Amino acid sequence: MLCPIELEHTKILGDTIEKIAAEKSKIIKAGVPVFIGFEEDAAMSVFLAEAQAQKSETHLLCDAIESLSSKTTTEGELVQYAWKDGRKEQLLLSMRGGVQAQNSALALLVLRTLGLYSDKVLPAIEKNQIPGRFQQLAVSPCLYVDGAHTTHSLQALLQSFKSLHGSSDKNTIIYGALEDKDHRHMANLVLDHFQQIIISRPGTYKKSDITGMFALFNTLAEQRSHSYQILLIEDNMEALKAAYKMTADTDAILVCGSFYLAGGVKAAFEQIRSAYESQLA
Structure with missing residues (x-):
């Protein structure tokens, strides 16, 4: 199965859709049927060429x-x-x-x-459920964690969030992304949907520059007409506590940008969940 791909892990897989598709196409094995989801033309052509080379029967969604x-x-x-x-x-x-x-x-x-x-x-x-995929941890305010870490996945997540919670300027996002992402594009997407923003560290396993990210968010926010509250809180526990203070019970908190951040905030929530026992989903 080949699900839709986009630009990610570019330092390892390559800096174009074609290069990434070429790497991922190697999962196609000789004579084994291959099933392909909705793909960009650039990726689809690479997958079909590899399937033909491997004499694999192709099934397109x-x-x-x-x-x-x-x-x-x-x-x-x-x-x-x-x-x-x-x-x-x-x-x-x-x-x-x-x-x-x-x-x-x-x-x-x-x-x-x-x-x-x-x-x-x-x-x-x-x-079927997968932890960290628009996972709701609490209500009043609603708290979600999601591992969306690419432009398309973030855009899709924000649209789904908007379907549930509208465009309230009182919703809060805790955001953090790793080093090799399209930070400017993703920051602009966040700024389109949130005015209360907390930048927090997405773990320490891989490199991230949250100070630079914080500066980028402020620079982009200054170019807009809205008034933003943008905070830099490195520790995930403290970021979650700040989000609760900023967010009314009728609004919502979204955590995204990295599975590492989603996991860190989820772990923090588990540590303090007794304080919010009545708010559990």
Whole structure:
């Protein structure tokens, strides 16, 4: 299975979609069927060329599905599929976010094509959850952690968040990203959706420059008409405490930019959860 790719881990995989696709295409093995999700043309051409070279049968999601729509709700991601064979399905995924609708469709295509589908599949897909994927930890205020760390995944996450919590200038984001990201583009996306921003360190396992990130956010904010509150709080625990102080019970806190940050804030929340026992989801 090849899910949509974009520019990430560029120091290792390459600095273009074509180079990254070339690296990831090596998962295609001789004679083994390959299933490809919605891809940019640049990536798709690389994957198809490798599949042809390996004499692997290809199955494209875009060839199998007529339409796909999804809506983020408080209960989960409401997804509707219309397949080209005439089948129509509606699922309520536990994992929120439009990207989950695409991933689930690709999984269904794999299972049906390989003859592995059963009546247990749809309930299992609906219940499936992955920690750090728009994971709700608390309510009043709502607290979410998500590992979105690329431009497209961040944009999709912010749209899903907006579907639930609107464009309130009182929502708060705790954000931190690693060194090799498109910081300017991602910072502008955050500034489009939040006016209360806390920059925090995304762990210490990989390099990050949160001081530089803080400066970038302030520089970009100065070019806008809105009034922003941007804080630099390196420690994840202190960042979470500050977010709670800044955010009303009727608003929401979103943590994103790195799985390391999502994990750090989740661990901090677990340490102080007794203080917020009545707010647990």
